[in-house]
Each structure stands twice: as structure tokens, then as C-alpha cells.
Amino acid sequence: MVYSLKTRLCLRGRDMIYERCETHHIPYRKCGKLVVARAEQRPYIENLHRKSLNLAWPPHSPRHVPTRPVLPTTLLSGNEARELEPDLSPDITAALWCPETGILDSHTFMESLEKDIIDSEGGDLVYSTKVVRIDRHAPDSLGEGWVVQTVTEDAKEGDAMLARTVINASGLSSALVLNSILPASERLPMYYARGSYASYHGEGIRNVSHLIYPCPELGGGAEHAFHSLGTHLTLDLQGKVRFGPDIEWVEPPSEDNCEDAEFWTKHLVPDYSRLGEMHDAVTRYLPGVRLEGMQPDYCGMRPKLVPPRGGFQDFVFRTDHSTPKTDTMEPGGAGVMISLLGIESPGLTSSLAIAEHVVEDLLKAEAVKENVALN
Numbered sequence: 001m002v003y004s005l006k007t008r009l010c011l012r013g014r015d016m017i018y019e020r021c022e023t024h025h026i027p028y029r030k031c032g033k034l035v036v037a038r039a040e041q042r043p044y045i046e047n048l049h050r051k052s053l054n055l056a057w058p059p060h061s062p063r064h065v066p067t068r069p070v071l072p073t074t075l076l077s078g079n080e081a082r083e084l085e086p087d088l089s090p091d092i093t094a095a096l097w098c099p100e101t102g103i104l105d106s107h108t109f110m111e112s113l114e115k116d117i118i119d120s121e122g123g124d125l126v127y128s129t130k131v132v133r134i135d136r137h138a139p140d141s142l143g144e145g146w147v148v149q150t151v152t153e154d155a156k157e158g159d160a161m162l163a164r165t166v167i168n169a170s171g172l173s174s175a176l177v178l179n180s181i182l183p184a185s186e187r188l189p190m191y192y193a194r195g196s197y198a199s200y201h202g203e204g205i206r207n208v209s210h211l212i213y214p215c216p217e218l219g220g221g222a223e224h225a226f227h228s229l230g231t232h233l234t235l236d237l238q239g240k241v242r243f244g245p246d247i248e249w250v251e252p253p254s255e256d257n258c259e260d261a262e263f264w265t266k267h268l269v270p271d272y273s274r275l276g277e278m279h280d281a282v283t284r285y286l287p288g289v290r291l292e293g294m295q296p297d298y299c300g301m302r303p304k305l306v307p308p309r310g311g312f313q314d315f316v317f318r319t320d321h322s323t324p325k326t327d328t329m330e331p332g333g334a335g336v337m338i339s340l341l342g343i344e345s346p347g348l349t350s351s352l353a354i355a356e357h358v359v360e361d362l363l364k365a366e367a368v369k370e371n372v373a374l375n
Contacts, residue, residue, distance in 0.1 A: 027108060130150060146322050193304050
């Protein structure tokens with residue numbers, strides 16, 4: 001069965017993160033998730049259920065995989081769902097139960113990765129440093145690859161290094177970095193979608209203990225079905241309830257204004273303007289939630305590769321070479337740069353699997369090409 005990179009890497013990444021949480025003592029909890037549906041949305045979760053039971057274990061899974069499905073799910077009636085979460089609306093007639101979903105302490109998780117790099121023999125971390133320019137470096141006595149120029153904090157002078165391999169995993173700036181090495185006719189358009197979260201204290205969520213996701217609004221001209229998972233209920237390990245994210249498209253600066261590459265940071269200040277719409281979305285499945293109990297909490301920005309109404313967009317891993325392929329060099333090229341594009345949700349869940357994919361699949365494939373070219 002063919003499935004998207006988002007699905008494949010999310011499933012592999014989920015298991016890798018759970019394993020890391022166990023071995024590195026990172027706090028986490030498998031709390032499970034309910035995807036809830038009104039009567040007209042039931043076909044949507046029935047389709048999700050069928051797909052989940054037919055998914056194959058992703059590449060790099062342990063050789064002796066469990067006999068259970070990689071994504072076990074159970075279809076519940078509305079009443080069965082309300083046994084798990086009593087405050088669900090009576091209009092909820094069905095739900096999909098996903099027991100493998102969980103939450104973790106993301107800060108401790110990131111700190112564990114940071115420690116791995118610091119403690120490694122060849123690893124180093126450079127903080128408060130921007131990449132300001134990347135140029136192709138033609139093969140010479142120094143080798144081949146990319147000249148990467150950086151500036152640390154407010155230094156008047158920068159540094160430069162020759163990198164044989166560059167992994168462009170710069171999030172919201174990945175397309176910008178890639179575009180800097182491409183001719184104008186080949187540059188990727190960039191789109192940005194802001195997502196806001198609201199904290200909640202109040203009625204309508206008695207002893208809630210699971211994540212609750214609504215179905216996407218399909219049909220009726222809804223434009224967000226592929227762009228957002230909907231305004232869902234999420235929990236942290238301390239039991240704090242948040243609703244979000246919603247979706248709000250943000251206009252980037254013109255292509256001529258390269259000086260404002262981090263314009264999106266100005267949109268990360270939460271405010272009250274989104275609470276009304278968020279409340280309307282939440283009360284479709286949790287009618288007891290009160291608007292006065294919602295407070296702006298935080299915002300994020302999604303790196304989009306397609307505009308509104310653009311349809312589904314998978315993760316993209318693009319490979320470029322400092323010395324392009326020619327008729328005399330077979331196949332591929334020298335000086336690999338791999339750009340990770342459109343890595344939005346489920347990017348955190350997929351993160352370890354993304355690294356595995358880059359190293360075990362993409363870079364090793366490039367090494368094989370290089371060996372073929374040399375032979």
C-alpha cells in the first residue's frame with residue numbers, strides 16, 4: 001500500500017519517540033485520541049478506520065514487528081465516546097479511538113537531542129547564528145560543495161565554511177534558503193498560515209483525559225480540510241487544557257523585499273481576535289465550553305508549500321548539487337544539499353524518522369550514485 005511521507009514518517013517517528021522517552025527518561029503519557037464525528041461526518045472516520053487497519057509497517061521498523069496493526073483504531077458509537085468523555089455533544093454520533101496517541105515533554109526531548117550532539121565526538125552546536133548566504137563551490141584543491149556564510153549575534157564580520165553536505169532544515173526559512181541558490185524562474189513560492197492556541201479554564205470539560213479532534217469540515221466550500229486538523233482539545237502533562245490551532249493565512253512580503261525574511265515573527269503574539277471563531281468551532285463538539293474561560297495562549301506559523309484551496313501537500317525532501325549532473329558525470333552530482341520543505345504537523349512526531357530518512361535513505365543513495373559515477 002502506497003501512503004504519504006507524512007503518514008509513513010509519523011508512524012515510524014511515533015515509535016522512535018516512545019522508545020527514546022523510555023531510554024532517556026523523558027516524561028510522556030499515552031493518553032489516546034478521539035476523532036469525533038457528527039452523523040454526516042461518519043463516512044470520514046469510517047474511511048480513516050479502514051485505512052488505519054491496512055497500513056503497512058514503515059521502512060526501518062524492527063525486523064520482528066508486532067502482530068498488531070501499526071495504527072490500531074476502534075470505531076465507537078456516540079454513547080461509547082461519551083463514556084470516555086462525558087461532555088461531548090449529543091450531536092456526536094461516532095468517534096474513532098486511537099490508543100497509541102500520546103503527549104510528551106517536548107522541551108526535555110529537545111534537550112536530550114542537544115546533549116547527544118554536545119557529547120558526540122564530532123558534533124558541535126553554534127548558537128545565535130544566522131546563515132546569510134550559500135554559494136556553490138566548484139571543485140578545486142579544497143574539494144567541492146557549498147560555501148556557507150554565517151553571522152553570530154551582532155558581529156560586524158561573519159564566518160565562512162566549505163561544506164561538502166548541507167542539510168537545509170531551517171523550518172520557515174527552508175524555502176528561502178533554497179531559493180537563494182535557484183534562478184528566479186525556478187524559485188518556490190512561500191505561504192504562511194498562523195495557528196493560535198487558547199488556554200481554557202471553566203465548565204464543559206469535566207476530568208477530560210484524552211485528546212479530542214473534530215473531523216475536518218469537508219464540502220460546503222470549506223478550504224481548510226487539508227491545511228488544518230481543526231481546532232482540537234489538547235493536554236499537557238500537567239493537565240492544562242488548550243484549544244487550537246485555528247488557521248489564519250498571512251501575507252508574506254513581496255519577493256523584492258528580502259530584508260524582512262523573518263517577518264512572520266511579528267505574527268507570533270497571541271491576541272483575543274481569534275477567540276470567537278475558536279469558541280464556535282469547539283462548541284460543535286464540546287457545547288459546555290464557555291467563551292469567557294478562553295484566554296490567548298501562544299501562536300505558531302506553518303510553513304506551507306501550497307496556497308489556500310491548494311489541496312493536500314506532503315512533506316518534501318529536495319536534493320540539489322553544487323556541481324550539477326552533466327553528460328560526462330553519471331548520475332547525480334557533487335556537493336549534496338537536501339532541503340526539508342513544508343515540515344508542518346506532524347513534524348515533531350516525525351522528527352526522528354525524518355532524520356533517519358535523510359541519513360539512511362537519501363544520503364546513502366547519494367553515496368551509491370557517487371560510487372557509480374567514480375566507477
